[in-house]
Amino acid sequence: MGETLFIRLGSQAESKIHWLIKTNGQEEIIASGELPNAQALTQLAEKSLSREVIAFVPASDIAIKRLKVPGSSQRAIRLAAPYMLEEELAQDVEQLFFAFSDIKNDEQGNNCFLAALERVQLVLWQQWLADAGVFCKVFIPDALVLPINHHGATAVMLGEQVLIRFDEWQVMAFEANAWPIIAKRFTETDEHAIFAYSALSQVPAQLNIEYLPEELPLAILANHHAGKFNLLQGEFQIKEKRSAASVNWLWVAAIACFALLLNFTLKGIELYQLSQQQSAIEAEIIANYKSTFPATKRVKISTIRSQLRQKLAEVGNSDDSAGFLSLLVKLEPALAQVPEIKPQTLKFDGKRQEVRMQTIAKDYQYFEKLKVALEKAGLTVNLGAQNNQGEQISGSFSITDTSTKERS
Numbered sequence: 268m269g270e271t272l273f274i275r276l277g278s279q280a281e282s283k284i285h286w287l288i289k290t291n292g293q294e295e296i297i298a299s300g301e302l303p304n305a306q307a308l309t310q311l312a313e314k315s316l317s318r319e320v321i322a323f324v325p326a327s328d329i330a331i332k333r334l335k336v337p338g339s340s341q342r343a344i345r346l347a348a349p350y351m352l353e354e355e356l357a358q359d360v361e362q363l364f365f366a367f368s369d370i371k372n373d374e375q376g377n378n379c380f381l382a383a384l385e386r387v388q389l390v391l392w393q394q395w396l397a398d399a400g401v402f403c404k405v406f407i408p409d410a411l412v413l414p415i416n417h418h419g420a421t422a423v424m425l426g427e428q429v430l431i432r433f434d435e436w437q438v439m440a441f442e443a444n445a446w447p448i449i450a451k452r453f454t455e456t457d458e459h460a461i462f463a464y465s466a467l468s469q470v471p472a473q474l475n476i477e478y479l480p481e482e483l484p485l486a487i488l489a490n491h492h493a494g495k496f497n498l499l500q501g502e503f504q505i506k507e508k509r510s511a512a513s514v515n516w517l518w519v520a521a522i523a524c525f526a527l528l529l530n531f532t533l534k535g536i537e538l539y540q541l542s543q544q545q546s547a548i549e550a551e552i553i554a555n556y557k558s559t560f561p562a563t564k565r566v567k568i569s570t571i572r573s574q575l576r577q578k579l580a581e582v583g584n585s586d587d588s589a590g591f592l593s594l595l596v597k598l599e600p601a602l603a604q605v606p607e608i609k610p611q612t613l614k615f616d617g618k619r620q621e622v623r624m625q626t627i628a629k630d631y632q633y634f635e636k637l638k639v640a641l642e643k644a645g646l647t648v649n650l651g652a653q654n655n656q657g658e659q660i661s662g663s664f665s666i667t668d669t670s671t672k673e674r675s
Contacts, residue, residue: 270297272315273489274401275323275409275425276392280305283426287485288314294490299483308399320403323488324392324498326410326440327428329384330356333377333436348379356383364389366500370436380436382408382498389503404505406498410438412488419460419477424467425484431461443468450474559613591615594622594646594668601640607633611661622666627659634662641666 268291275285284307287299302310334351338344345367349360356363368380389406396403413421413432422431424443431439441449450471453461460475461467464487470476499505549568556566556574563574594615602608612625628634634653641648641664651663 268292270318271489272311272318272320273323273485273492274308274311274320274396274403275485275488276325276395277305277426278325278328278388280391280395284308285426285485286311286314287483287489288318289486289489291319294486296483296486299485305395305399308395308401312400315401315403320396320401321405321407321489321492322392322396322403323409323412323485323492324406325428326408326430326438327442328388329382329408329498331382331408331411331436331438332380333373333375334379334381335377336379344379345381348381349383352383358385362386364503366496366498368436368496373435377436382496384498389498393503402505404499407492407495408438408498409488410440411436412492412495413438413464414487414491416462419462421462421464422467423464423484423487425488429467446470558610561612591617591622594620594666597644597646597668598622598624598641598666601637601644601646604640605633605637608637620667622664624664624666625661626664627656627661629659631660634660638664645669 270288270290273287273289276282277284281304284302284305285299286302288297289295290297298314302308330352332352332355334348336344336348336351338347345365348367349363349365353360362385363383364386366382368382370380372378392406409425410430410432413423413430415421415432415434420431420433422429424430427443428440429443429446429449433439439449446469450473453475454473460477463476463478464480464482465484466478466481467476552571553566553568556571557563566574602610607630608626608628610624610626612623614623615621616623626634626637631653634650638648638650645668647667647669649665651665653660653662
């Protein structure tokens, strides 16, 4: 199910820091605590290793604005928006970082929703976490994660600050001792009641405060953070960092993939070699067939068997064919032993169960060598005359299978 570590950072390095761990999708709090300052964030490093980390940052340090900006494209609107706020913001636009919400518009016709803060402050928050060894890719202004109440504003006191949310993109955050000034907004306007999730200190008596069942302030923010706005955009967007376990798993997966790829490659090479061997064997079969039946013009490996049957039918009946095949079986190994002799013609006499073979070679000795090989194969061989024909010598053989004659 997974767990998330929530950290609420302070404005200054000396500010107190609140943290909480809860199970995702549930309101169960696993652990929570408070750190004296940013330097103590190292205590959360180990807790962050196996958990997602979300940081809440003080909305009091951020100008959360909604504007009506002329323009038809989001890009043009976002380019123009910062300069429309120049007179409202104390700092120069160039010193500020602007993060934009995906909200399209509201009931008042506003079409641009942004948060502006000093770049140095955002860098500082990131540096605190980085120095502590805590990886975090989500920063959310704390007041923006309070739940919305359509009957009035919602409020909670977190540390020494009061957070108030009026609607989706209208919030306030201030020190508790600033209530006398803030209260004028509620007494001089038609603001509705304030629904508070915790006790609020120093609240003027004239304010209408309705207290809800009290909850841990950070838990309220944690329970309503899902899908919220993230300050870390553009140049501050954090790339995903993988945990040590994930990295180890990726190494294992990479090695497995490499082994699988290597296996496929070797199998591919083996199949290619077998294919080459098959092609060579088929070419040899075709060559042998053509040398045996030189009158044949077109030869296909797929039709050699049927062609051989046809040739056998031409030389005799089925018994004759069987005898011829028996002779060929014994003849082929002997010929393989004497590759220097090349058969030219091969004729079978079914009545005499005899194969007459006309051959050529480059030397007389090969004819005697083939005769010996054939006799060792159990065949009776009569070697005919050898004639010199230029660089080659032709010779004939009459071959019978003694064992076949005895069986018959």
